[in-house]
Amino acid sequence: xxxxLATADAPMREVRADGLRLEPQRVDHADAMFAVLTDPALYxxxxxxxxxxxxxxxxxxxxxxxxxxxGRQAWLHxxxxxxxxxxxxxxxxxxxxxxxxxxxxxxxxxxxGRGIGTRAVAAxxxxxxxRHGVRxxxxxxxxQNLRSFHLLRRLRFTHASPAAHAARGVERDEWLMERTLxxxxxxxxxxxxxxx
Ligand SMILES: CC(C)(COP(=O)(O)OP(=O)(O)OC[C@H]1O[C@@H](n2cnc3c(N)ncnc32)[C@H](O)[C@@H]1OP(=O)(O)O)[C@@H](O)C(=O)NCCC(=O)NCCS
Numbered sequence: 631x632x633x634x635l636a637t638a639d640a641p642m643r644e645v646r647a648d649g650l651r652l653e654p655q656r657v658d659h660a661d662a663m664f665a666v667l668t669d670p671a672l673y674x675x676x677x678x679x680x681x682x683x684x685x686x687x688x689x690x691x692x693x694x695x696x697x698x699x700x701g702r703q704a705w706l707h708x709x710x711x712x713x714x715x716x717x718x719x720x721x722x723x724x725x726x727x728x729x730x731x732x733x734x735x736x737x738x739x740x741x742x743g744r745g746i747g748t749r750a751v752a753a754x755x756x757x758x759x760x761r762h763g764v765r766x767x768x769x770x771x772x773x774q775n776l777r778s779f780h781l782l783r784r785l786r787f788t789h790a791s792p793a794a795h796a797a798r799g800v801e802r803d804e805w806l807m808e809r810t811l812x813x814x815x816x817x818x819x820x821x822x823x824x825x826x
Contacts, residue, residue: 636763638704638725642696643761645708647753650746652708652721657694659709660687662717671739675772702727706762710737710750718746721754729765731758735781748781755785759811768808770800782807 642654653659664683673679680686693707704725710718719737733754737747758764769787771778790798790806800806 636759636761638727638729638762638764640761640763642706642708645753645757647749650710650712650718650750650753652750652753652757653711655690655693655707655709655720655722657687657691659717660690663690663709663720666717666719666738667736669738669740671742672736675775704762706758708754710746712741712746716741719750721750723754723758723762723764723767725758725762725764729763731762731764731767733758733767733769735778742777747777748784751781752785755809755811764811765813766808766810768798768806770798770804770806773803773805779805779807785809 644654645652655663661683664680664686667686668679670679680689693705696706697704705722706725707720707722709720712718718741719735721733721735723731723733725731733751735747735751735754737750755764755767758767767787768790769778769782771782773779787807787809790808794808795806798806
């Protein structure tokens with residue numbers, strides 16, 4: 631690929647990383663992902679499981695548009711598949727024109743603690759920089775969610791300023807963490823070549 635393709639509008643593609651791959655999420659992933667996303671351990675701190683496989687199919691179908699209805703955001707969702715074929719979770723980014731991405735991620739608890747979450751999110755962040763023009767990533771997490779906190783610290787995210795917390799309306803029991811990505815078109819193109 632060339633650096634000129636690094637834009638929020640670039641088509642999603644499969645991303646390979648050590649022991650896993652990220653597949654652009656499609657509606658036909660919904661049935662297998664329903665089993666992953668109804669794991670109660672995922673919701674210890676926030677959010678709720680999908681209430682039915684049909685509702686999850688509808689959600690995944692809508693997300694295949696890859697953009698918000700007003701066209702201002704790219705919605706980039708990948709499922710995480712291990713090399714043994716198991717579908718184990720998902721990573722996602724909401725990308726604004728201008729190069730900011732808000733990221734999120736979830737992994738079935740049977741696979742926690744093996745570095746899979748860190749590798750999957752690292753692969754997504756690299757792809758966002760190489761392919762989708764992202765220069766700044768952020769994540770909002772509950773302060774008690776130490777797994778997520780350590781994952782982000784491992785990937786060199788740091789606490790955003792109090793002003794940034796206020797501007798984003800972050801709750802008192804949450805943290806906003808962020809990372810600025812280096813602007814290096816050559817490295818981005820190289821990463822893109824390796825993951826295509
Ligand atoms: C957050 C999540 C994706 C992490 O996945 P994972 O594959 O277990 O993560 P990793 O194995 O890569 O470990 C991440 C870090 O958490 C640390 N960790 C693991 N278990 C921990 C625990 N019980 N307490 C504190 N830290 C822990 C690991 O040591 C690692 O840090 P390190 O690299 O500094 O050693 C997973 O726990 C999850 O899906 N949680 C539910 C959904 C969620 O909270 N999503 C994030 C919302 S902001």
